[in-house]
Amino acid sequence: MGDITPAVTPLGAYAPRRFMSTQRPQNQFGAIVVGAGPAGVAAVGNLLEEKSGPILWVDNLFDGGRLNKHYREVPSNTRVKRFAGFLDGVEVFKQIEKEMPKPNGMTQLRSLDQENTCYIAEAADMCMSLTEGLSEERGVWKQQGSVTKAAWSETNQWSVSIAPTDTSVSPVTLSASMLILCTGSEPISGTLPAPNLREIGLDPALSPTLLSQTLSKDTPSTVAVIGASHSAILVLRNLYNLASSTHPHLRIKWFTRHPLRYAEEKDGWILRDNTGLKGHVATWAKEHLEEDVLSASPVSQFLQKVSTTRGNEQEVYARELKDCTHCVQAIGYVKSPLPDLLVNDQKVDLQFDHDSAGFEDKKTGEVVRGLYGAGIAFPERVTDPEGNVEMAVGLFKFMKFLRRVVPQWKA
Ligand SMILES: Cc1cc2nc3c(=O)[nH]c(=O)nc-3n(C[C@H](O)[C@H](O)[C@H](O)COP(=O)(O)OP(=O)(O)OC[C@H]3O[C@@H](n4cnc5c(N)ncnc54)[C@H](O)[C@@H]3O)c2cc1C
Known part of the structure; x- marks a missing residue:
């Protein structure tokens, strides 16, 4: 591997402009995605590919998750082409790349030596450009805030409480058939x-x-x-x-x-x-x-x-x-705290299935309907040719896992 790019792209060079959600669908969403780190970006892209919208997407900042907040100056442990593989993962990303004014975080990533590594800033900027492109015109409504609680019932399916980032705005509750947790991890x-x-x-x-x-x-x-x-x-x-x-x-x-x-x-x-x-x-x-x-x-x-x-x-x-x-x-690293999760008014202790990306109730062993996870907190389990078992972590791997499982996801 050769040298990495000497300078880190300044913070927010391709940061998405701020937005206000307007004319949100009144009725139920197809899915609510929690978290706008790279896993959230990939989950939204894959749900659109499967026509599972409209999507409500919730995050406090919508600016690339921890890649942007904490790791911009970290040299990547993956080659640029793996980030480009993430970008090539779904059709909607390719459309965004084609249509977005240039330069942007995607064109910047494409301009780098694909066989080399880079600074994480480059991957963060790519994610922020994709976040901007995943707009209402494509069936994605962004809600700035934090999901505090999600409750499943036969009548409403997932009913999700959101505390808006702007504390002068009242909390909102919205419903969806599926709830996708892309909530990330943090240092122990x-x-x-x-x-x-x-x-x-x-x-x-x-x-x-x-x-x-x-x-x-x-x-x-x-x-x-x-x-x-x-x-x-x-x-x-x-x-x-x-x-x-x-x-x-x-x-x-x-x-x-x-x-x-x-x-x-x-x-x-x-x-x-x-x-x-x-x-x-x-x-x-x-x-x-x-x-x-x-x-x-x-x-x-x-x-x-x-x-x-x-x-x-x-x-x-x-x-x-x-x-x-x-x-x-x-x-x-440990999973970031999850919102309170209830099924039929009862709190559930969740067990993640690293093969389907779904969840089971630890106590009953029953599948929790319409609940899925992705990203560093909920990765795919992989076994190498020598039989060693690992969790597959990294942007390209999140995308690969989602490509396999999202077509099977149901309410
Ligand atoms: C030091 C380090 C270097 C790494 N280098 C690479 C690399 O080179 N290449 C690579 O592919 N991967 C790398 N990774 C792995 C991985 O890609 C990153 O950890 C990535 O940030 C994980 O993405 P994520 O979307 O799962 O989580 P995060 O980036 O943590 O995003 C989670 C998002 O969810 C939001 N959120 C959480 N809870 C709620 C809630 N209740 N309501 C609303 N929003 C919520 C958070 O605010 C955040 O925005 C690295 C990891 C580390 C730690």
Whole structure:
């Protein structure tokens, strides 16, 4: 893989203009889609392909979800052509691309080297252009707000309560035959391992700009980074880049339980495709963080690796965190909180089916009618040729899953 684009497209270069929903259908919608991250975009596109509109689409911002909000400066772990594959996924996206005034987030993505990686900003801008194009003329009504509750009954099917973003506007309740949850995930934030530490959230730590503003350039600080995932390595690289340039008093302590795990190209498939390190992050980790290279790498001037095990972690933390000032916990992601979900007036505990994208009631095992999920919170389960099971995460994979299952979705 070659170099990635040197500059990140400025925030919102292709941001959708603000909108006001007018002349909404009075009667029931075909589907209500919750969330306008890439999964929401793909779900709306696939529902239109299956003629399941009109669609009510709900999100507080309609600006690309977490890709735009938090990951613009993150180098992608997928090649540009995978984002282009997302764009080619459904007919309505191709129409939007053809008809939208240029330049836009789609033309920008097409102009990049398709075999290379890019910054996530490029994928975020593509999603924002698609969001703008998924308009009322195409049967998509956008409601700015947050879904707080959804209740299914035989008479109304899904009745969905929405708290508008504009708090001066009263909450609304609207109905649809299907409800699609594309609500995303967020970093796990566990209790800090020592009381003396100031937490730096994983989201700001993934942005070199925010990280640089968070840390002092003049006073010594030592940041503990916990974890060895893709996100953890991105944070280590961001910190190293600061320590070796604008923040000379910055030091890093990296706490890891296990060796680094890389995605591996096999014959026609990828081992650890969804869990292993990829792209520039993998290259950097191999060149600087592996046991046999770290001590000779310039990274070791600023970074100290501390190996832990589940058994000795507390003891190691007590000893090694004493001289740390800050902590970034890169210990995984968890589903964002779901709205309250009721079936026939009873709260349901849901079990997601990673093959059909539907849900069951955990207690009764019954299928919850007309309820589906997509995206990082509700991914497809895949098994590789060696029998390893993973969750398929990434824009192209969300699209591929939806292409397979949406034709089967019913109220
Ligand atoms: C660090 C990192 C790097 C990644 N890099 C790549 C990459 O290179 N390539 C790739 O393909 N994938 C990548 N991914 C994976 C994935 O594409 C992203 O995580 C993506 O943001 C997931 O999209 P989503 O739509 O499922 O969720 P999100 O982007 O989180 O969007 C969810 C949306 O739902 C809204 N929402 C939630 N609850 C409600 C509610 N009750 N009412 C209304 N709206 C609601 C949220 O506000 C948000 O706008 C990366 C992930 C991470 C963490």
